Amino acid sequence: MAPTRLASKPIGVNENFNGIMTNGITTRSKQMATLKTYKESLKVTNKRKADSPLKDMTAKRAAFGDITNAFNKSCATNDKDKVTAVKKVTVESKVLPTVKNIKPQTAVLNGKSSKAKQLQRVATNAIESVQKHFVKDPPKPVATRAQNGILKHIERKSLGKENCQNNSQTSVKSGSDVSGEPSLYLTALENISPIDVTKEECKTISEKLNKVNLDDSVNRSLDEETESPHRVPDGIVDFDKENWNDPFQVSHYAMDIFNYLRSRERLFPIDDYLQRMKGITSWMRALLVDWMVEVQESFELNHETLYLAVKLVDLFFTRSTKTQPEKDHLTKEELQLLGASALFIASKFDERIPPLIDDFLYICDGAYTLGQMLKMEMNILRVIDFDLGIPLSYRFLRRYARCARVSMPTLTLARFVLEQCLLEYGLLGHSDSKMAAAALYIALRMKSLGTWTPTLQYYTGYKLQDILPIVLEQNAALHKKPKSAISTVRNKYSHTIFFEVAKVPLIDNSALSS
Numbered sequence: 001m002a003p004t005r006l007a008s009k010p011i012g013v014n015e016n017f018n019g020i021m022t023n024g025i026t027t028r029s030k031q032m033a034t035l036k037t038y039k040e041s042l043k044v045t046n047k048r049k050a051d052s053p054l055k056d057m058t059a060k061r062a063a064f065g066d067i068t069n070a071f072n073k074s075c076a077t078n079d080k081d082k083v084t085a086v087k088k089v090t091v092e093s094k095v096l097p098t099v100k101n102i103k104p105q106t107a108v109l110n111g112k113s114s115k116a117k118q119l120q121r122v123a124t125n126a127i128e129s130v131q132k133h134f135v136k137d138p139p140k141p142v143a144t145r146a147q148n149g150i151l152k153h154i155e156r157k158s159l160g161k162e163n164c165q166n167n168s169q170t171s172v173k174s175g176s177d178v179s180g181e182p183s184l185y186l187t188a189l190e191n192i193s194p195i196d197v198t199k200e201e202c203k204t205i206s207e208k209l210n211k212v213n214l215d216d217s218v219n220r221s222l223d224e225e226t227e228s229p230h231r232v233p234d235g236i237v238d239f240d241k242e243n244w245n246d247p248f249q250v251s252h253y254a255m256d257i258f259n260y261l262r263s264r265e266r267l268f269p270i271d272d273y274l275q276r277m278k279g280i281t282s283w284m285r286a287l288l289v290d291w292m293v294e295v296q297e298s299f300e301l302n303h304e305t306l307y308l309a310v311k312l313v314d315l316f317f318t319r320s321t322k323t324q325p326e327k328d329h330l331t332k333e334e335l336q337l338l339g340a341s342a343l344f345i346a347s348k349f350d351e352r353i354p355p356l357i358d359d360f361l362y363i364c365d366g367a368y369t370l371g372q373m374l375k376m377e378m379n380i381l382r383v384i385d386f387d388l389g390i391p392l393s394y395r396f397l398r399r400y401a402r403c404a405r406v407s408m409p410t411l412t413l414a415r416f417v418l419e420q421c422l423l424e425y426g427l428l429g430h431s432d433s434k435m436a437a438a439a440l441y442i443a444l445r446m447k448s449l450g451t452w453t454p455t456l457q458y459y460t461g462y463k464l465q466d467i468l469p470i471v472l473e474q475n476a477a478l479h480k481k482p483k484s485a486i487s488t489v490r491n492k493y494s495h496t497i498f499f500e501v502a503k504v505p506l507i508d509n510s511a512l513s514s
Helices: 015-022 028-042 079-101 114-134 145-165 199-211 223-227 254-267 282-298 303-323 332-350 357-363 370-383 393-403 408-423 432-446 454-460 464-478 488-492 509-513
Strands: none
Touching: 254 393, 254 432, 282 303, 282 332, 282 408, 282 488, 303 332, 303 370, 303 393, 303 408, 332 357, 332 370, 357 370, 393 408, 393 432, 393 454, 408 432, 408 464, 408 488, 432 454, 432 464, 432 509, 464 509
């Protein structure tokens, strides 16, 4: 187990207040004096407050936060520059409209005297000069996206009505916004030239536009689907229908989820990788998996974490031995490092509060350094292409058992069969969904609870003939003589918490085949 961590001393708590809380006081005078000192300390002017970060410091960026919140002093604009910029904009905004409104005072300068004519020419030249420098091309009004959508909707309606009366008159160019630029929201109807539209087409377009309804109430809600959920064949218990209104069961997509997981199984094949390796045997792998089960039990990790970690080990061996030269393959001294790193990755993927990397270094008894484990973690993720959404037999088993309404002791027995088969190197080539179905079938026969039902056949997608070869292999693994070196799984499921399912009598292959 990981060493116990001691809580650090609280920060920001007054020492006198700590003394009151820990040591206690004997007299009222001491209490008042101590409390007076504590109150005076709260009035200190130099007491630090929870202010924002200092302006000359770089603010720390939170994970997945805004990447632009770092404060760069060299790139920041001084306050004086900001004020000056604002003043410039203000002056320009005042000058432009004033120039537009200037008119020659013809009522006063009516040309009766030469002086008046000269003043008139000076005023006119001044106006032209100002307009030449400041008033070049007045900017066109640019509408927002929301305004564009509203205007286009109005224009399309007017287009459908006006074109039916006169095809030559158009109000606005199709497929462009108010500013004349091509629109980003071009639709199929907007791409039609108004001139090419006939009266019949105009009528069809207008009818389609009138049928457009943005009211979301016309869509069918999930509550209405309770009357007609996914249909199942006759004679099969519809587990999803009974939990259709339970949001935690996600019965609306549960079938699709597990069908998707079954389709992904072909992406993670595991072959006979030990033939390409020297110095590592199936017995060494069984020892490693047994140790990983012990770690899962000691750290109280989820079973999904264990299954994912074992899958990562096998996938790493399968893919790395194909791409790397034989001299770069893992040695038996690095097997424990591989198992600990795989558990570390799986914990961060499946656990709410995963153990720290120091905990995994501790369970390895200091055999590896921090740098070695981090390097192995990166190597595993690189080899599996960072794809951790691997279908697991444990998840399939839980789904099959729930749909068949299997009791908890029977499900635990199936888990024991499945977990014991993790040690078997010869069963790695089978898919996880078939392994889960075979383990459940063995548990049902060991408990004398019947055979493979049509309900199980529907939810698993396998007939008894499809899983029977795997059933016989798993049963043969259960009949092997227990070895003390790899007895963690049997000892684990011999406890009362797991209903002592490891002590249930085994059955022969003849009983499974019938």
